[in-house]
Amino acid sequence: MRSPPSHRNGETPPSPHPRIPASPHFQSTVTVQKLKRFNSLILVFRFATFIFSLSSSVFMATNSRDSDSPRWYDFDAFRYVFAAGAIVALYSLFEMVASVWEITRGITLLPEIVQLWFDFGHDQVFAYLLISAESAGTVLAKTLKGTNTCTAWGGFCVQSDISLALGFAGFLFLGLSSLMTGFRVVCFMINGSRFHL
Amino acid sequence: MRSPPSHRNGETPPSPHPRIPASPHFQSTVTVQKLKRFNSLILVFRFATFIFSLSSSVFMATNSRDSDSPRWYDFDAFRYVFAAGAIVALYSLFEMVASVWEITRGITLLPEIVQLWFDFGHDQVFAYLLISAESAGTVLAKTLKGTNTCTAWGGFCVQSDISLALGFAGFLFLGLSSLMTGFRVVCFMINGSRFHL
Incomplete structure (x- = not known):
């Protein structure tokens, strides 16, 4: 992990104005520290999003173990829940790699402006x-509760509900990530650098 | 409609440095003009959101005219679509008033920081x-298509579909408003004024 050079009082070379050259380095270190804290918080949200959306997909995909039980992929809305969870999990995995890359190396994985817009745009859309997927799945789960499906295969309906709850938790953390990456984009637009937090 | 004072070349009082006092007024006028254009664009999006979400609610609420046809309020998801559309229409109406107030008077309806956070927070949540409501309604509408309801009362299902399509259009414009109000919040956080666009 590299960090910009810092100067202690005793180590600065003698000069008629010793405070002037030290000042930009000091500001830069503080800014880099703030950016690292900010990126670490985004990484935590990414990790939570990944865990919840992956669990949601796995719970949905493993919901038809008995040969005579209803199959989750016969229901459009459950396919939508599975697909949305899987897409968000994959995206979060990529974003975690990008985030760790940025925290350890101090540069973004893609070119800076591309990375910022990519993050914010995808966060919003996903x-x-x-x-949308979780709401659709919830209505289907609720409709099924009034039919024979849930009377005969209660476990199928319970596991669908768990998958939906995990998906909603994933949405919560993705929404928080979206707020933070939106903030980064505007900082860049105004100041020309993501370092001005 | 008030505007800040402007000085033509011939009207400025004689001074040894005539450009210096005129400069802040010129910058202020440019900034106010930019802010007005920005606010006018938000107003257009608000108006579109209002029209689409209100139409969505009205189409849903007038969907049970015959005494023997299915009643929309017997379906949870359709009640959700109606309520979400009505809430967003009311909110957009309030925001249109606030926007017209700001464009004509140059000040926000609520205290500036409260107004900016209120707008952005509500845009995101709504x-x-x-x-969520439109996705839920879509799954229900799709489920109904496989039942006798849509065979016997085709008009009921068509009108539900129209209501849902209008709701999706409302969402599109609300999402655009949300991007713009988010931009205003960050401008305020960074510069301490919504005038720095």
């Missing part, structure tokens, strides 16, 4: 995708 | 609410 947050809408996930809430 | 955009998620609306996409």
Whole structure:
């Protein structure tokens, strides 16, 4: 992990104005520290999104173990929940790699402006995708509760509900990530650098 | 409509440095003009959101005219679509008043920081609410298509579909408003004024 050079009082070379050359380094270190804290918080949200959306997909995909039980992929809305969860999990995995890369190396994985817009745009779109899928799945789960399906195969309906709850939790963390990456984009637009937090 | 004072070349009082006092007024006028254009664009999006979400609610609420046809309020998801559309329409109406107030008087309806956070927070939450409601309604409409309801009362299902399509259009414009109000919040956080666009 590299960090910009810092100067202690005793180590600065003698000069008629010793405070002037030290000042930009000091500001830069503080800014880099703030950016690292900010990126670490995004990484935590990414990790939570990944865990919840992956669990949601896995719970949905493993919901038809008995040969005579209803199959989750026969229901459009459950396929939508599975697909949205899987897409968001894959995206979160990529974003975690990008985030760790940025924290350890101090540069973004893609060119800076591309990375910022990529993050924010995808966060917004995938947050809408996930809430849309979970809402659709919830209505289907509720409709099924009034039919014979849930009377005969109660476990199928319970596991669908768990998958949906996990998906909603994933949406919560993705929404928080979206707020933070939106903030980064505007900082860049205004100041020309993501370092001005 | 008030505008800040402007000085033509011939009207400025004689001074040894005539450009210096005129400069702040010129910058202020440019900034106010930019802010007005920005606010006018938000107003257009608000108006579109209002029209689409209100139409969505009205189409849903007028969907049970015959005494023997299915009643929309017997279906949870359709009640959700109606409620979400009505809430977003009311909110957009309030925001249109606030926007016209700001464009004509140059000040926000609520205290500036409260107004900016109020707008952005509600835009985000209501955009998620609306996409969630429309997705839920879509699954129900799709489920109904496989039942006797749509065979016997085709008009009921067509009108539900129209209501849902209008709701999705409302969501699109609300999402655009949300992006713009988010931009205003960050401008305020960074510069301490919504005038720095």
